[in-house]
Amino acid sequence: DAMVIQNPRYQVTQFGKPVTLSCSQTLNHNVMYWYQQKSSQAPKLLFHYYDKDFNNEADTPDNFQSRRPNTSFCFLDIRSPGLGDAAMYLCATSSQQGSEQYFGPGTRLTVT
Amino acid sequence: QKEVEQNSGPLSVPEGAIASLNCTYSDRGSQSFFWYRQYSGKSPELIMFIYSNGDKEDGRFTAQLNKASQYVSLLIRDSQPSDSATYLCATRGGSQGNLIFGKGTKLSVKP
Numbered sequence: 001d002a003m004v005i006q007n008p009r010y011q012v013t014q015f016g017k018p019v020t021l022s023c024s025q026t027l028n029h030n031v032m033y034w035y036q037q038k039s040s041q042a043p044k045l046l047f048h049y050y051d052k053d054f055n056n057e058a059d060t061p062d063n064f065q066s067r068r069p070n071t072s073f074c075f076l077d078i079r080s081p082g083l084g085d086a087a088m089y090l091c092a093t094s095s096q097q098g099s100e101q102y103f104g105p106g107t108r109l110t111v112t
Numbered sequence: 113q114k115e116v117e118q119n120s121g122p123l124s125v126p127e128g129a130i131a132s133l134n135c136t137y138s139d140r141g142s143q144s145f146f147w148y149r150q151y152s153g154k155s156p157e158l159i160m161f162i163y164s165n166g167d168k169e170d171g172r173f174t175a176q177l178n179k180a181s182q183y184v185s186l187l188i189r190d191s192q193p194s195d196s197a198t199y200l201c202a203t204r205g206g207s208q209g210n211l212i213f214g215k216g217t218k219l220s221v222k223p
């Protein structure tokens with residue numbers, strides 16, 4: 001089955017210790033997104049790739065970076081996690097910008 | 113600032129009833145609307161999308177769009193306890209046509 005996969009599902013990191021979350025897709029979609037979602041809040045778009053073109057949201061902190069080495073994979077790097085970065089991180093894909101998005105299962109990040 | 117508004121709930125309905133979830137949006141130019149279901153601790157799952165005024169039905173789910181009133185709704189017929197979740201409304205309208213999500217309405221279906 002075509003799908004969006006995220007690893008790990010749960011990540012615990014220490015304050016200030018860099019962490020990388022990964023996302024892969026078998027849908028062959030052009031667009032990949034990273035969202036941050038905190039409890040009882042809407043998913044907040046951090047950035048997205050349209051193919052190799054990187055698009056950063058204006059209010060995404062510099063602490064967050066992303067890489068997309070190929071169509072299938074996308075990574076979220078948090079360079080120095082703070083306690084406020086504890087959240088669910090969601091990867092999503094779509095065939096085109098603005099079309100329906102399909103989400104992976106998410107990575108729950110805990111910062112100690 | 114383009115916005116999508118939803119009543120946070122919780123909306124409580126008895127099993128077998130029709131659940132009606134509502135969403136309003138600020139951008140009159142919005143063309144595409146999406147409903148996602150999100151169980152607690154899980155990721156959003158696409159239920160339906162609608163682009164044209166009127167109703168779109170898929171099984172127990174019906175999406176209704178009224179662009180003149182800037183209003184989109186989701187009806188769930190014969191509600192089941194397994195429908196208990198948060199329902200997110202989204203519209204295309206962010207930068208580069210990305211989706212803007214509402215905060216979601218929490219639905220509770222009581223047996």
